[in-house]
Each structure stands twice: as C-alpha cells, then as structure tokens.
Amino acid sequence: MTSLPPPSDKKLGLVIDLDICVGCHACVTACKGWNDQGYGAPLSDQDAWGANPSGTFLNRVHSYEITPEGGVPQLVHFPKSCLHCEDAPCVTVCPTGASYKRxxxxxxxxxxxxxxxxxxxxxxCxxxxxxxxxxxGVMKKCTLCVDRIYNENLPEVDRTPACVRTCPTGARHFGDLGDPDSAVSKLVAERGGMELMPEQGTKPVNRYLPPRAKDRLEETAPLAPLLDIQATGFAGWLDRLLDRI
Amino acid sequence: MHPAPSVIIFSVLTGLGFGLLAMLGFGLAPATGWAAVVTYGAGYALATAGLMASTFHLGNPQRALRAFTQWRTSWLSREAWASVAAMMLMAPVAASAVFAGRLMPVLGALAAVLCLVTVVTTSMIYTQLKTVPRWNHWTTPALFLGHAIAGGALLAGLGNAPVLLLLLGLFLALTFRTGDGRFADRGHTLATATGLGGGSVRSFAPPHTGSNYLMREMIFVVGRKHAVKLRTLSILLVSVLPALVLLVLPAGLIATLLAAVLHLIGAFIGRWLFFAEAEHVVGLYYGLR
Incomplete structure (x- = not known):
C-alpha cells in the first residue's frame, strides 16, 4: 500500500561523514556487488565493454569543490543513495503499491x-x-541491505549494509536514527548532521556530517624567524666592527 | 525532463479526446445517427489511442492493471480510474445518440464532468511533483483543462471555438513566461542539495564517466536553445492559426479538419516544450539543469 505508515520509532539509516570520505568509490562497488546476487533483479549494465557504458547503481559518489568564506578551496566527496525519507514522495505517487515504506x-x-x-x-525523488x-524494467533503489542487516546466516560483523561494511575510512555509519541514544544519533548531534534539500519537505532519515573547518596558519612564512640569524661572540664583534667601517 | 514521445502523445491525445467527449456530453454539439458515430468515434479514438500510448512508457506493461489499486494516494492511479469511468459512463450516451437518435442530457453531463476530471488527474501527475518547480503550480491543471476545452470545442465545431483557442494561446504564453523563474524562486541550489553552504560550491567531478538513467530521464538540455522559436510556433499553431482558419474559411468539415491538424501540431510542440523545458532538482547534483 502506498499510503505512508505512521512514523516508526525505529528509523534505520546511514550517517555519512563528508570530512572523512576520500572518494574511493569502494561503497559503490560493494553495493553493486551485493545487489547483483541477492534481493530482486540484478543491477544490469548496458554496453558495459563498449563505447558508451551505462548501468544501474544504487549509490553514487559525486565530488564537489567548496570554497569556504575566506578559506582555500577543498574537495568534498559526496556519496549519495536513498535517504529513506520519513515523508517519502516516491511512495505516495506509486500507482501499483510496489513502492512502500516499512x-x-x-x-x-x-x-x-x-x-x-x-x-x-x-x-x-x-x-x-x-x-x-x-x-x-523495474525500479531499483537502496534497500539498506535489508537482506544483510537481519540475516542470521551472516557473521554478526557483516550484518550491516555492504557500503558501510566495506568503507576503508569509516566514513559510513549505519544505525537507528530514531533512537536518540544510538551511536549514529550521538554522532549527528555532535557534528551537526545535516539533511539534504530540507526545503523539499521529505524529512530524510540519512544525515551527512559536514566537513570540519580547516585550521589556518597564523604566519604566512613559518620559517622566517629562523632566517633572522643573530651573530654572537667573536662573529658578533666582527659583525659590529664591519658595520662601522 | 526527457520529452518521451509516448508521454507527449498520451497527454495530448487523451486531453483532446476527453475534451471532445466532454463537449458532446454537455450537449453543446448535438448530433445523432451517423454524425454521432463520427463525433463520439473521434473522441473515443483519440482518448483510447492516448491511453494506449501511455503503456509504451512502462517497463512492465503486462502489469498495468495493478495501476488501479492505489487511488487513495496516487494521481496516476486516480487517472486510470477516472479515464475508465468517463469512457464507460459516456458509452450509453453515445449509443443512445447513434442508435436511438436520442440525447441523454443528465447522464451526458455527468460523463462530461468525469471527462474533465480525467484531464485534471492527468495534469496532477505532473503538478504534484515538487521536484519539478515548473510543473508544481496551479497553472498546470489550468493549462491541461484549457487544452481540453479549446481543443474539444474546435473538434466539436462550436461557434465560440476561435475565442477559446485564442484564450488558450494567451494562457500558454503566460505559463511559458511564469514558469521560467520558478526554479530559482523555490530556492533550490547546489548548496541546499548538498548542505555544503557557507561559501561557494561547484560540481568538480561527476560520479560516472558515462550517462545514466537519471541524466537521460531528468536532465534534458537538448533543444532548449530553440525554445523561444518553438514557443512562438506552438502558440501560433495551437491557437492563432486555427482560430483564423475557423473565422476565415466557411464553416464545415474542411475548415474544422484543417484547424484541427494545425492545432494538434501546435499542441505537440507545446507539450514537447512542457517536458523539455522542465528542470528537475536532481540536476543540481550534476551541476546541470
């Protein structure tokens, strides 16, 4: 049924740390790998080895250049997948009831x-x-690896979305954002986790941790004091003598 | 948005067909016998052809019947119900006019209202999308209704068709113009999309070297450079020229057919622009719109 259920207490989702992500795309590959063999139709590719390859992915990593006020430009890698919105517009528009929120x-x-x-x-969306x-010919989207997170056939360490499990830098976190005491909720509170496009009114569950402010060097040339050599002793006397001549 | 031929044909032909059926249902062009076969036949043919075209847009059309299940929340599902209900309710009215030579004003008016409701449900599929600011406005259902009423009046050979066509042309120009600034007015930017405000942000590298479904479907930039010419052409063809034909040529089948052909070409161009000029907010993530 494409009516949205009343807001659940449990809100499973991802928290992505934009300060840590290095843009390696390992999460993209892990996602594609896992979702090629489990839940639903495999993620297909078209013309994979040809001149114009294209394919279905549930997670993609953009790269943005940001220039903070008075700061220097920096690169931010930005993984983007389903945000499992509380007020998901993709669910209510579905004419068949195929799209649903648990x-x-x-x-x-x-x-x-x-x-x-x-x-x-x-x-x-x-x-x-x-x-x-x-x-x-069917719609694919992030399942939050619903076939991993509750899967008791997997070792406990693997019961987390494939993208989170594979991230080599620990930039991706999975947990219950409905529980204010969960690790992910604390992380969001501590780092000012943000919603994407809040003006759309979708109330996304996933949060993004903004890049931390970079510290700045006070001196433009930190080695300058070392170049200002003061001669002492015999060399100092010679220095003063030569100045006078 | 990608101007897919199936969706353009669907929305233009169903609008025109249900518009004509609405005029007939309201009894504005009373016809019986063979004349009714032609008029009701044209209305049903246009609406059915449009609905058939919509299924070419589907990835799995064999499951299309499932689209009737979610009328509580989905405008697409409501559209399915409204179109079937309008056609079924209009059937006895058409049969009575053709076979018994008798008009059914009450049932006809009811069916006509349903025809117009169908047009509104079609337009709401687009209007409901907050992600496409150009569409997300009351002018979208008004424009679709305007197309149905003016086009229906033209096909039904009503005397006031030239006036309705000119009004449609004016409104079309208004929607083109007011739609232009709406994306910016809504305040969607790359900064709100990424949360990376407080300074400047620009797309440095896309996530993939090739194209993908999102870009093909929602980021359509081809042909926008001709937009001004196409806008003018669509207004001329959908409104001004058919109105002139109806006013200048003696009333009759030839004038109506010529005006209808011009109107239809104009409507197709206008609907192509409706999609091609619509910008989806997902384009922000790609630094494109």
Missing amino acids: AEDGIVLVNESACIGCGLCAWA PYGARELDQAA
Whole structure:
C-alpha cells in the first residue's frame, strides 16, 4: 500500500561523514556487488565493454569543490543513495503499491513483482536515489541491505549494509536514527548532521556530517624567524666592527 | 525532463479526446445517427489511442492493471480510474445518440464532468511533483483543462471555438513566461542539495564517466536553445492559426479538419516544450539543469 505508515520509532539509516570520505568509490562497488546476487533483479549494465557504458547503481559518489568564506578551496566527496525519507514522495505517487515504506523500521523498498516501471517515483525523488533497471524494467533503489542487516546466516560483523561494511575510512555509519541514544544519533548531534534539500519537505532519515573547518596558519612564512640569524661572540664583534667601517 | 514521445502523445491525445467527449456530453454539439458515430468515434479514438500510448512508457506493461489499486494516494492511479469511468459512463450516451437518435442530457453531463476530471488527474501527475518547480503550480491543471476545452470545442465545431483557442494561446504564453523563474524562486541550489553552504560550491567531478538513467530521464538540455522559436510556433499553431482558419474559411468539415491538424501540431510542440523545458532538482547534483 502506498499510503505512508505512521512514523516508526525505529528509523534505520546511514550517517555519512563528508570530512572523512576520500572518494574511493569502494561503497559503490560493494553495493553493486551485493545487489547483483541477492534481493530482486540484478543491477544490469548496458554496453558495459563498449563505447558508451551505462548501468544501474544504487549509490553514487559525486565530488564537489567548496570554497569556504575566506578559506582555500577543498574537495568534498559526496556519496549519495536513498535517504529513506520519513515523508517519502516516491511512495505516495506509486500507482501499483510496489513502492512502500516499512512500518517497523522505516526502510523504503520496491516490491519488484508489482512494479510496472512507469518511473514516476524516480521523478518524485529529489535526490536521484531511484534508477529504472533497463534490463528488468523495474525500479531499483537502496534497500539498506535489508537482506544483510537481519540475516542470521551472516557473521554478526557483516550484518550491516555492504557500503558501510566495506568503507576503508569509516566514513559510513549505519544505525537507528530514531533512537536518540544510538551511536549514529550521538554522532549527528555532535557534528551537526545535516539533511539534504530540507526545503523539499521529505524529512530524510540519512544525515551527512559536514566537513570540519580547516585550521589556518597564523604566519604566512613559518620559517622566517629562523632566517633572522643573530651573530654572537667573536662573529658578533666582527659583525659590529664591519658595520662601522 | 526527457520529452518521451509516448508521454507527449498520451497527454495530448487523451486531453483532446476527453475534451471532445466532454463537449458532446454537455450537449453543446448535438448530433445523432451517423454524425454521432463520427463525433463520439473521434473522441473515443483519440482518448483510447492516448491511453494506449501511455503503456509504451512502462517497463512492465503486462502489469498495468495493478495501476488501479492505489487511488487513495496516487494521481496516476486516480487517472486510470477516472479515464475508465468517463469512457464507460459516456458509452450509453453515445449509443443512445447513434442508435436511438436520442440525447441523454443528465447522464451526458455527468460523463462530461468525469471527462474533465480525467484531464485534471492527468495534469496532477505532473503538478504534484515538487521536484519539478515548473510543473508544481496551479497553472498546470489550468493549462491541461484549457487544452481540453479549446481543443474539444474546435473538434466539436462550436461557434465560440476561435475565442477559446485564442484564450488558450494567451494562457500558454503566460505559463511559458511564469514558469521560467520558478526554479530559482523555490530556492533550490547546489548548496541546499548538498548542505555544503557557507561559501561557494561547484560540481568538480561527476560520479560516472558515462550517462545514466537519471541524466537521460531528468536532465534534458537538448533543444532548449530553440525554445523561444518553438514557443512562438506552438502558440501560433495551437491557437492563432486555427482560430483564423475557423473565422476565415466557411464553416464545415474542411475548415474544422484543417484547424484541427494545425492545432494538434501546435499542441505537440507545446507539450514537447512542457517536458523539455522542465528542470528537475536532481540536476543540481550534476551541476546541470
């Protein structure tokens, strides 16, 4: 049913640290790898080895150059996937009920056997989180690795989304953002975690931790004092003598 | 937004078909017998062809019947219901006019209202999208209704069709003009999209070297450089020229057909622009719009 459930207490989601992400795209690869073999239709590629390759991905890493006021330009790598919005517009527009938000943990999913591939949910999403698979003709999106996080066949350390599990820098965190005492909620409170495009009114669950302010050097030439050599002793006497001549 | 032919054909033909059926249902162009076969037949043919075209847009059209289930929340589902209900309710009215030579004013008016409701539901599929500021405005349903009423009046051969066509042209010009600044007015920028405000932010590198579904579907920049010419052409063809044809040529099948062909070409150009000029906020992430 495409009516949104009442807001759940449990809000599973990701917290992504833009200060730490190095833009290696390992999360993109891990996501594609896991979602090629488990939940739903595999993420297909078209013309993969040809001149114009294209494919379905649930997670993509943009790179932005930001120039803070009075600061120097810096590069910010920006992984983007479904934000599992509380007020998900992609769910309510769906004509078939294929797109739904889980009442128990807030994960937004697509029932692929009911999806007609009209693409309206992708139009309704401000974040570009949904892509219509060109081979299967059904809508694909981040499942928050629902087939990993509750999977008791996996070792406990692996019961986290593939992107989080693989991130070599620890820039991605998974947890319950509905619980104010969870590690992710504390991280968000501490670092001022932000929503993307809040003016769209989607109330995203995922949060982004802004890059920390860079410290600045007080001196423009920190080695300058070392160059101002004061001669002492015999050399000092000679220095003063030569000055007088 | 990508101006997909299937969606352009769908929205233009259903609008025109249901507009014509609405005029007939209201009894504005009373016809019986063979004349009713032609008029109702044209209305049903246009609406059905449009609805068929919409299924070419689907990735899995064999499941299209499922689109009837979510009428509580989805405008697309409501559109499916409204279109079927309008066509079913209009069927006895058409049959009575054709076979019994009798008009059914009450049922006809009811079916006509449903025809116009269908047009509104179609327009709401686009209007509801906050992600496309150009569409997310009351002028979108008004424009779709205007197309249906003016186009329907033209096809039904109503005397006031030239006036309605000219009003449609004026309103089309208004929607082109007012839509231009709406994206900026809503305040969506790369800074709000990424949260990286407090300074300047620009796209440095896209996430992929090739294209993808998002870019093909929602970031359409081809052809915008001809937008001003195409706007003028669409207003001329959809409104001014057919109105002139109706006013100058003697009333009859030839004048109506010529005006209808011009109007239809203009409507297709206008609808192409409706999509091609619409900018989706996801383009911000790519530094494109």
